[in-house]
Amino acid sequence: MHQYELMVILDPEIDERTVAPSLDKFLGVIRNDGGTIENVDIWGRRRLAYEINKKTEGIYAVVNFSATSAATQELDRQLKLSEAVMRTKVLRTEEAVARAASIAAENTARAEAKAARAAVAATKAASTAKAAE
Numbered sequence: 001m002h003q004y005e006l007m008v009i010l011d012p013e014i015d016e017r018t019v020a021p022s023l024d025k026f027l028g029v030i031r032n033d034g035g036t037i038e039n040v041d042i043w044g045r046r047r048l049a050y051e052i053n054k055k056t057e058g059i060y061a062v063v064n065f066s067a068t069s070a071a072t073q074e075l076d077r078q079l080k081l082s083e084a085v086m087r088t089k090v091l092r093t094e095e096a097v098a099r100a101a102s103i104a105a106e107n108t109a110r111a112e113a114k115a116a117r118a119a120v121a122a123t124k125a126a127s128t129a130k131a132a133e
Contacts, residue, residue: 001037001066003093008079009058009086012045019059022084027063029075052086063069064093 010019019042027037043060052058069077072090079088 001068002072003066004072005062005091005093006063006065006075007031007089008061008063008089009048009052009088010061011053011084011086012055012057012059014059014084016042016059018042019061023061023063023065025073026078027065029078030065030067030071033068033071033074035065035071037063037065055086058086 010022014022014030022041023040023042027040027100030037041062041064043062045057046060048056048058076088076090079085
């Protein structure tokens with residue numbers, strides 16, 4: 001079994017009180033396969049970065065669980081079939097941590113390269129100014 005993180009964006013027209021029971025229905029797939037649900041965090045209604053299905057808001061929920069890959073694929077399939085679900089994303093937790101680390105390493109490398117280019121440009125400008133005197 002692996003650790004997973006699921007993010008779901010639900011249709012804002014559904015009642016927020018029904019979010020937890022409807023998620024619980026979907027998470028039954030994980031429980032039936034022997035997996036465990038560690039945490040269900042319902043963020044509530046949030047503004048979307050871009051419109052999805054002509055809607056500007058969605059109800060966000062994040063679920064941390066451990067399960068087999070087959071159960072996770074079945075969960076994702078059932079979520080995609082539901083009309084109340086606008087978007088889903090399932091990540092293995094180790095992959096999410098590794099992805100964040102690689103992005104941080106890329107950003108550090110870019111910053112170092114930019115600083116090196118700035119230093120070369122400053123040295124060039126100083127030598128040009130000295131030659132002009």
